[in-house]
Amino acid sequence: MGHNAMVFELGTFFPYRVRKFAxxxxxxxxxxxxxxxxxxxxxxxxxAILGTKNILSASEIVERSSMDKVNVSRAVQSLRSRxxxxxxxxxxxxxxxxxxxxxxxxxxxxxxxxxxxxxxERLLKDLSESDLLIMMDLxxxxxxxxxxxxxxxxxxx
Amino acid sequence: MGHNAMVFELGTFFPYRVRKFAxxxxxxxxxxxxxxxxxxxxxxxxxAILGTKNILSASEIVERSSMDKVNVSRAVQSLRSRxxxxxxxxxxxxxxxxxxxxxxxxxxxxxxxxxxxxxxERLLKDLSESDLLIMMDLxxxxxxxxxxxxxxxxxxx
DNA sequence: CTTCTATAGTTACGATTGAAACCAAAAGTC
DNA sequence: GACTTTTGGTTTCAATCGTAACTATAGAAG
Numbered sequence: 001m002g003h004n005a006m007v008f009e010l011g012t013f014f015p016y017r018v019r020k021f022a023x024x025x026x027x028x029x030x031x032x033x034x035x036x037x038x039x040x041x042x043x044x045x046x047x048a049i050l051g052t053k054n055i056l057s058a059s060e061i062v063e064r065s066s067m068d069k070v071n072v073s074r075a076v077q078s079l080r081s082r083x084x085x086x087x088x089x090x091x092x093x094x095x096x097x098x099x100x101x102x103x104x105x106x107x108x109x110x111x112x113x114x115x116x117x118x119x120x121e122r123l124l125k126d127l128s129e130s131d132l133l134i135m136m137d138l139x140x141x142x143x144x145x146x147x148x149x150x151x152x153x154x155x156x157x
Numbered sequence: 158m159g160h161n162a163m164v165f166e167l168g169t170f171f172p173y174r175v176r177k178f179a180x181x182x183x184x185x186x187x188x189x190x191x192x193x194x195x196x197x198x199x200x201x202x203x204x205a206i207l208g209t210k211n212i213l214s215a216s217e218i219v220e221r222s223s224m225d226k227v228n229v230s231r232a233v234q235s236l237r238s239r240x241x242x243x244x245x246x247x248x249x250x251x252x253x254x255x256x257x258x259x260x261x262x263x264x265x266x267x268x269x270x271x272x273x274x275x276x277x278e279r280l281l282k283d284l285s286e287s288d289l290l291i292m293m294d295l296x297x298x299x300x301x302x303x304x305x306x307x308x309x310x311x312x313x314x
Numbered sequence: 315c316t317t318c319t320a321t322a323g324t325t326a327c328g329a330t331t332g333a334a335a336c337c338a339a340a341a342g343t344c
Numbered sequence: 345g346a347c348t349t350t351t352g353g354t355t356t357c358a359a360t361c362g363t364a365a366c367t368a369t370a371g372a373a374g
Contacts, residue, residue: 008270010205010222014277015186020223021296022179028303029172031310048167059352065167066177070332073354095339095352113165120171123302131295138284138292139178145280146185153188216322227362230324252322252369
């Protein structure tokens with residue numbers, strides 16, 4: 001005893017709360033893309049980035065998705081095998097792939113999007129416009145601190 | 158074209174932002190417990206819940222940690238093999254384990270806690286007291302909606 | 315008592331993941 | 345134009361993870 005005020009409680013520890021929060025939110029969304037459509041997170045993100053019109057290389061998907069290239073490569077394979085995605089080779093740089101959704105992929109995408117939007121709406125239902133802005137701002141500020149911490153340790157560690 | 162206002166952008170999609178946020182925060186914390194101490198998330202949580210004084214069964218750890226029993230079982234095994242945790246059998250109910258950190262485990266814990274607290278502090282550095290309350294409240298409200306959604310789908314799906 | 319169910323925890327096994335090695339094409343360098 | 349390095353993407357292999365099956369004990373029902 002003596003320093004009881006300092007007892008550590010996981011349940012009130014901020015990073016733990018954040019992770020739990022994110023898991024809960026993710027599960028709500030996975031109800032749609034995973035349970036209902038059988039897509040993995042990487043597959044869903046890949047489709048979401050391509051959308052109906054974009055034509056991108058794998059590395060452009062990497063840039064926009066916070067996935068690594070292995071994840072993207074596997075998602076592309078799997079989406080191809082389902083017939084949701086078409087891969088061509090870039091004529092000017094034959095290392096590059098040229099990816100776009102197939103008509104079938106677009107059909108699924110168009111079906112899926114209103115549903116994931118509905119989930120987003122439900123999640124944010126009782127937030128005011130300004131609540132949402134505040135939330136985004138807070139997440140942004142905290143993320144910046146987190147990135148600082150990681151970078152600092154990387155160099156000094 | 159025609160409904161360009163509805164083009165889907167993953168980067169501004171709320172659940173995606175949340176997940177990215179949580180990943181960034183988690184990485185900052187993992188710098189400590191994973192990089193510096195070689196603990197997995199499950200091991201770290203198990204230690205954090207036991208702390209210096211608690212004596213708990215595995216299922217009590219499950220309840221307090223949002224891990225499942227397999228995760229806890231494996232974390233316990235691994236912490237035992239490192240000598241950080243001691244397992245006895247409950248005399249009254251011989252199915253139950255009686256878990257506590259060893260002296261060595263407590264030493265590591267006491268070393269670790271100020272560091273993870275420092276990370277938490279750094280993350281929240283530029284939030285006011287009321288910002289933090291707002292953040293917690295918003296996460297709480299959104300989580301509730303997310304849980305509703307999951308439950309709804311479970312029953313009606 | 316015997317049987318049936320429920321609980322605590324572990325184990326086995328397939329699926330998923332991540333890091334590193336790898337391959338192929340392109341782009342510099344001399 | 346041979347050489348080295350960089351870039352785009354895939355494959356491999358081991359480690360991790362989740363689900364389901366399993367073991368052991370306890371408790372409830374008859």
